[in-house]
Amino acid sequence: MKRFLPLLTLIFALLLAVPALAQGENPGQPSDDQVNAIAKGLYCPVCENIPLDVCGTQACAQWRDLIREKLSQGWSETQIKQYFVDQYGDRVLATPPARGLNWLVYLVPPLAIAAGVFILYRALKAWKQPLPQADVTGETSSPAATDEYILRLEEELRKR
Amino acid sequence: MDAVDSKETDTVQRASVRSRPQWGRMLVWGGLLALLVILALGLQRSQQGPITVGDHVSNFSLTTFDGEQINLNDLKGKVVVLNFWASWCKPCEQEAADLEAAWRFYQPRGDVVFLGVDYVDTEPEARAYLQKFAITYSNGPDLGTRISQKFRIQGVPETYILDQENVLQYVQIGPFASVEQIKANIDPLLKSDQ
Numbered sequence: 497m498k499r500f501l502p503l504l505t506l507i508f509a510l511l512l513a514v515p516a517l518a519q520g521e522n523p524g525q526p527s528d529d530q531v532n533a534i535a536k537g538l539y540c541p542v543c544e545n546i547p548l549d550v551c552g553t554q555a556c557a558q559w560r561d562l563i564r565e566k567l568s569q570g571w572s573e574t575q576i577k578q579y580f581v582d583q584y585g586d587r588v589l590a591t592p593p594a595r596g597l598n599w600l601v602y603l604v605p606p607l608a609i610a611a612g613v614f615i616l617y618r619a620l621k622a623w624k625q626p627l628p629q630a631d632v633t634g635e636t637s638s639p640a641a642t643d644e645y646i647l648r649l650e651e652e653l654r655k656r
Numbered sequence: 657m658d659a660v661d662s663k664e665t666d667t668v669q670r671a672s673v674r675s676r677p678q679w680g681r682m683l684v685w686g687g688l689l690a691l692l693v694i695l696a697l698g699l700q701r702s703q704q705g706p707i708t709v710g711d712h713v714s715n716f717s718l719t720t721f722d723g724e725q726i727n728l729n730d731l732k733g734k735v736v737v738l739n740f741w742a743s744w745c746k747p748c749e750q751e752a753a754d755l756e757a758a759w760r761f762y763q764p765r766g767d768v769v770f771l772g773v774d775y776v777d778t779e780p781e782a783r784a785y786l787q788k789f790a791i792t793y794s795n796g797p798d799l800g801t802r803i804s805q806k807f808r809i810q811g812v813p814e815t816y817i818l819d820q821e822n823v824l825q826y827v828q829i830g831p832f833a834s835v836e837q838i839k840a841n842i843d844p845l846l847k848s849d850q
Binding site: 540541542553554555558559561562582583584585587597600604607611 | 684687691694742743744776777778780781797799800801802805811
């Protein structure tokens with residue numbers, strides 16, 4: 497057992513040291529995951545349609561560095577996003593803020609779906625209803641059939 | 657008698673259906689119309705082209721990195737050289753020294769103003785860029801990308817030269833090749849004024 501004691505001590509020391517070393521790489525610095533968690537909700541106007549967390553341009557790299565800097569200064573996600581909005585406008589946000597005409601983005605799709613469902617419901621209901629008996633047998637007198645002028649016209653035609 | 661009653665009931669029902677308020681239908685059509693108008697306005701706005709030579713440029717304000725606020729309207733009577741740049745933009749570096757040289761050439765006259773608009777940039781890098789190229793004319797961030805949207809720039813660098821009446825006279829897409837090229841586009845505006 498004594499033979500293994502130094503080995504066990506070494507393993508134990510290593511186990512303790514690894515997390516300490518990992519933390520010691522950038523003490524007090526936000527991790528990439530923390531930066532990317534905010535970056536994925538932002539879009540750089542230069543590289544449209546590419547989220548900031550995966551964008552490879554220098555402009556986006558600078559933006560991520562800025563997020564890291566703000567995080568290390570103790571800024572919250574909301575504060576950082578607001579900073580970017582103030583600097584570059586609403587269009588940097590992945591989801592537009594619910595104000596002004598932006599409300600249409602949130603209102604129109606559900607309203608359109610609701611209207612579609614209602615129309616479909618009405619259509620299905622109408623199709624399910626049985627046709628009136630009179631219509632099926634053809635006994636109903638149409639307005640044309642009772643029109644005196646048409647009756648006379650038909651009679652004249654029959655005579656010829 | 658029953659037949660007469662049922663006929664009367666039917667007539668009354670039909671009349672009530674006809675006279676039922678159509679507010680629901682009107683609301684739907686009104687909403688659709690409003691939506692179409694908004695879409696049309698949005699489309700019209702998005703299809704507006706960039707400011708072209710001969711167009712009057714309406715007022716905008718630039719807050720410089722030093723905190724000074726510059727309004728375009730206050731610069732009437734002067735030729736304005738408006739340069740869009742960014743610290744991450746390599747072609748911008750090609751013309752940075754030439755722009756500064758041109759600015760130093762015209763600065764004593766007092767009738768030419770150079771303005772740098774820093775597009776989608778981060779402040780520490782932008783300041784480092786200005787220091788690196790020893791740029792002394794006014795520069796500021798394009799807050800909310802309002803100025804670049806007004807000009808509908810396609811990228812950086814782009815330079816717009818406005819005459820004394822804030823009418824656009826020249827557009828340079830991409831970097832200037834030399835100081836002479838910059839001067840060649842400013843001098844005719846000054847000569848016509850003298």
